[in-house]
Amino acid sequence: MTEALENEPVIASTIADTVCSKLQSAIVEGIIPAGSKISEPALANEFGISRGPLREALSRLEACNLIERKPNVGARVVTLTRQHLVEIYLIRESLEGLAARQAAENMSDKDINELDALLEKHQQQIKQDQSYYQKEGDMDFHFRIIKGSKNSHLIDMFSNDLYHLIRLYRYQFGMVSKRVPRAFVEHGQIVDAIRQHDGELAQFLMSRHIRSSRINVEKMLDEHLAITD
Amino acid sequence: MTEALENEPVIASTIADTVCSKLQSAIVEGIIPAGSKISEPALANEFGISRGPLREALSRLEACNLIERKPNVGARVVTLTRQHLVEIYLIRESLEGLAARQAAENMSDKDINELDALLEKHQQQIKQDQSYYQKEGDMDFHFRIIKGSKNSHLIDMFSNDLYHLIRLYRYQFGMVSKRVPRAFVEHGQIVDAIRQHDGELAQFLMSRHIRSSRINVEKMLDEHLAITD
């Protein structure tokens, strides 16, 4: 609860901020479909704002890699290709391994207890409804570990860039894997390693966890087995 | 030479683009000192442009982590702390290890030959003038490997973010290490591994190379031995 207060010190948000958030959600959830062109006048009209703050929001979306802009031409929503997805997984394999290692070194007992609680909560959710865990819960866990690393630059990289792309992929490809039970077990192993402050082990387990996930995804993509349960 | 043409298809640069580049250089080279406040009217005046494109440039600088912006308050040039520097080194250790691995898998023979040529050139430069190699040459080498990974997202992350921060650190702390000869040897080992397409080895060597560099930097920072040769 202390955290909750610290995380939102003061929210002096500008129009560009709120619009950027809304657009992030809209793109991730596919409301603005992948590959579609973005018209500045149209969007500005829709939000009832001027083009100035909208352009600033677009700048940030470009930094998030959610849109691509060409000078004097315009912006398009990014389309996630298979190759790009693999690239992101490889990066996660590498970076989240580091995050787990630093989390094992830097997380406080309180942090770890909260992580445990999250795991417990996920177990409940899985019994009731796998889909939530698959879409957002898994992300919650991974993000928690990133934050636990206390590596501010690492946290930044995920918050501004990778986080949205991963969510985008989940919505866009929207396939349900049989790995959920297995992934949950692996999450438990990672937390154990962190609790023992075994950085090396945590790194190894996290890297392998994501690698397995990647291989699973590659297989599903190859077999065109999206949405097949 | 094919590459050279492909890399610069057409340069339809906007004002925001060029100003952003100039500001990047100015900040990295310390012309705009670390921690200094950025006044939008003043800067716009200096460049002879309006505040519109300047703000867009500032948005990108924020994405590069070269400045920090607070709503309704303004922008300040980032000041690189010791902790932040260590964070970046840890990230490089992780990411450039991955880059080396993928470079070993994906670099063509032509790419590798060019890498060899670069190494050769560096050897000449070291004999004449260590300082260039220290400041930019080393960066050239590392960036070349990143590009060699053919991992577009990885390349993006470095081009937009880490690259500038690393250069900033070099200028800001501006210390000369005795590791130059050793580092050069390690570069050679890495290229060898890449030539043999031994991804695992390349990854190991690159990670260790950066780790050594980090430890060296930490030691120098602890001893307050900046500028001491």
Added chain:
DNA sequence: CATATCATAATTGTCGACAATATAGTGATA
């Protein structure tokens, strides 16, 4: 009929002015 050229329309980039917010300085009060 296909291609090239040119004029038109639409979109993006840029500018200057106004509104909203934060900072600095002054004066009043405990």
Added chain:
DNA sequence: TATCACTATATTGTCGACAATTATGATATG
């Protein structure tokens, strides 16, 4: 004297209009 409140100033955020560039479609020509 220190602290608080308030005013004045300066800076940032937002807007609407204009300029520059690109995309579109019609027309002419081989």
